[in-house]
Amino acid sequence: MNEPFFGANSAEVVGEVDFGVKTSVWHNATIRSESFIGIGKKSNVQDNCVLHSKGSEKTVVGEEVTVGYSAVVHGSERKDNCLIGINSSVLTDSRVGENTIVAANALVPENEELPPDSVVMGVPGKVVRKTKEEEIDLIKERAQEYYELAKKYKNNQKKQHK
Structure with missing residues (x-):
């Protein structure tokens, strides 16, 4: 297991x-791999998230992905530059x-396949439009913001636990 920059x-x-x-990887997040989980460069798994894989499933999070607060990601794949919104589930x-x-x-x-450059909403999730460049x-x-925040927390966390 490679360690996160900040956990x-x-x-x-x-x-x-x-x-x-x-x-x-932020507060109270649970990452439980019974097979394999990979999390790409400069991605962040926010508070109370659950990432899980089991059996032959793999869970892969690409680079610069934000997994928002309380999201659940199970045995699935996210490509680069994605936002998994607060309290959403990817099965x-x-x-x-x-x-x-x-x-x-x-x-x-x-078993859903979401195309690149999509905005997905609802239960079940449906593509509602293309992602805008500014999004x-x-x-x-x-992703950069959470990396900068992680640097501050990492230094502060070390000081608190010496």
């Missing part, structure tokens, strides 16, 4: 998990294309 003390990471550089064997936004509270059903830029900015 909050209350985050749980179990099993085979590979973290890219500059990744962050087994689904694929989320590059530059895609899964809106807050959306449900991506099992793609915002996803990248958010």
